[in-house]
Amino acid sequence: MREIYPWQQAFWQKLLHSRRFWGHALLLKGKQGAGKYDFARRLAQSLLCTEPAAGLQACGRCASCGWFEQSGHPNFYQIVPEAFSAVTGESAEKEESDDKSGTATKKSASQQIGIEQIRKLNDFVYLTGHQSGFKIVLIYPAEAMNTAAANALLKKLEEPPPDVLFILVTHQAQHLLPTIRSRCQQLAMPLPDVAASVAWLRQQGVNDPDECLAAAGYAPLSALQLAKGGDAQSLEQFIRQVADPKRLDPLQLAEALQQSSLPVVVNWLQKWCYDLISYRTTGKVRYFLKQLPAIQTLSNQLNPLACGAFARELNNKQKLAHHPLNPRLFLEDLFIAYAAMTQQR
Ligand SMILES: [Zn+2]
Structure with missing residues (x-):
């Protein structure tokens, strides 16, 4: 089960306690390699969990958590570029791996999110779903949407379907349509300072955390990927x-x-x-x-x-x-x- 990274704990608490102000779309923005994608997945799992634990975190044991972690939850829909899934072999994988795990497969697969991927959402938001209840759409990274896709999404955000929460994750919020940005609750994701990043990397078994962190541009997950990848x-x-x-x-x-x-x-x-x-x-x-x-x-x-x-x-x-x-x-x-x-x- 994905954990909230230590530098995200306080942010998590604050976010969950302000839930009534979210509206129908969140935009999580911040530096690449900060753990935004994992955070977004964890958030989605926790919101769908039927028996959330303390801190409103997913329990990891209920049927809903089981679906989420294994086959995919019927009320959760994730949109990523084809290249992202091609590299990872699952619907998606570790945060921020899109700029570092180059393979031959990846190069032929699209780096963009196309309009077809957004159109397919129609079935999900209007028709399917396990319980009648709440559904979540995760888009990562949101700046990968091409113009047509972004416009199609904008239409959905302008007339939001009931009981659907959109979670957009972006490394480059400035590359999103201003009209999309303005329809989301924008949240700047935290990044740990150097000392905290180094301590965390050391816990992950990285031998030269200072060098790795620096070479990875001071983003802890990129540093881990560099060390272990x-x-x-x-x-x-x-x-x-x-x-x-x-x-x-x-x-x-x-x-x-x-x-x-x-x-x-x-x-x-x-x-x-x-x-x-x-x-x-x-x-x-x-x-x-x-x-x-x-x-x-x-x-x-x-x-x-x-x-x-x-x-x-x-x-x-x-x-x-x-x-x-x-x-x-x-x-x-x-x-x-x-x-x-x-x-x-
Ligand atoms: Zn659960």
Whole structure:
């Protein structure tokens, strides 16, 4: 059974006690890797539980909880991009895994939520359901809805079906239609501070929690995924090569990483360049704590203007990374450009 993360406890209490103000739609927003998806699932399960325990948390024993955890509850409907289910093999999985667990399957599956997925809701909200009662729709991540899907959902939010609660979860609320945002009760999800994140990661058996947390951009679930998932090795390989650009072999590195999620790899390079620039200007690094000596050396050799320009170019690359024609070529270009940047004086 999914637990509420320690940094969400107080938020949970507050939320559950303000239930009469929810309206028919909640928008849970916050940083990717903060545990929003797990929270939303837990919330849905608890609201459907017939014998909620103290703190209004799902009991984990009643028939309703059983359905929710195993086959799916008839009064619960979850909408995620096809790519999300393809990666996880279930209707959905751990929070925030969408930007890190790249596989071949994932690349062919859609990253978007399409209008058909929203249309299918009609049957659920108007017809089916186990008891006549309350139903919950979870949409994750809400910014994955394409324009048609978002408009279709908006119609539902404008004329909300009775006894249905929509829970939208988003990492990028600014990418949602303002009209959707305004029809939801917007809630900023908490993120733990560094000390609390490190303590939690240590409890999860992560050996180098500080480094993992930093490399994952200070989001605890992303850090856990990095430590326990398959990406740790790829990241190490990546760092070994970019830290020593004279010996960097763009073709070989591209080949080694072509099965990885491209947005993730671009993100690594973004963080790496951030640290190079940050060290040059402030003497500090933010993401790659363990690589401080390498960053020190490299940062002093680089042309700061060229590095800044390259970092800005990476923002465009990040947009393209979701739809590459050829992952390997995409990465080759990326690393060749990086190597060239490091040669500029
Ligand atoms: Zn229960």
